[in-house]
Amino acid sequence: MSPQPTTAPLVVVSGPSGVGKSTVVGRALALEPRIWLSVSATTREPRVGEQDGREYYFVSDERFDELVATGGLLEWASYAGNRYGTPRGPVDEHREAGTPVLLEIEVQGARQIRRSVPGALLVFLEPPTWDVLESRLTGRGTEEPDVVSRRLQAARDELAAAPEFDAVLVNADVQECAEALLALVSDPPGH
Ligand code: 5GP
Secondary structure: OOOOOOOOOEEEEEOOOOOOHHHHHHHHHHHOOOOEEOOEEEOOOOOOOOOEOOOEEEOOHHHHHHHHHOOOEEEEEEEOOEEEEEEHHHHHHHHHOOOOEEEEOOHHHHHHHHHHOOOOEEEEEEOOOHHHHHHHHHHOOOOOHHHHHHHHHHHHHHHOOHHHOOEEEEOOOHHHHHHHHHHHHHOOOOO
16 A cells, blocks of 8 residues: 655634634634644625734625635635635645645635545634623624624534543643644544
8 A cells, every 4th residue: 555645734723603613713823833823714894903814705695606606715604694614725735835824714614624525634613601602792892793693603503512522621721722732733532
């Protein structure tokens, strides 16, 4: 049997909106700049301060349809009224070049990666308590109330998915959580 070509790890960080995924991932990347964070495509409007090509590729519905139809997305999901997806090409290129890749995505997308990318490591971030999550979601001040309530409902559903993941980290302290994530990237459980 010929040996499997080796590619760098693909690590998925998921968990409910408001749990602090971006903050933890940002800290992990600051500690370990060798990791590449995938930039997703989304149909949602940019928030103040967000830049096309940095936080997201902000695309039209038509462009998103096209990406789906041509197999350009490794996974995608509808979330709170918008669509989000991971462009496939850059993920493959970085992994083939030996760079570990991190995806910061919601739970439906993580499930697709579980099915389509054998060997991917799925990490779930949990809030220390439901109250902490609720106050982060309501206090962010970037969304309209109906968007916040949709996100709270989605968060309830998403929290129930924790047991499907390879590892669960409680985000009580950003630095500790980022360090625990990096430890998983360099020494994945059961891999
Ligand atoms: P936000 O609108 O707050 O930036 O993101 C909403 C949710 O979509 C977050 O849970 C975020 O992690 C998730 N998300 C961002 N990019 C992707 C993606 O490419 N695929 C999937 N499935 N979820 C994503």
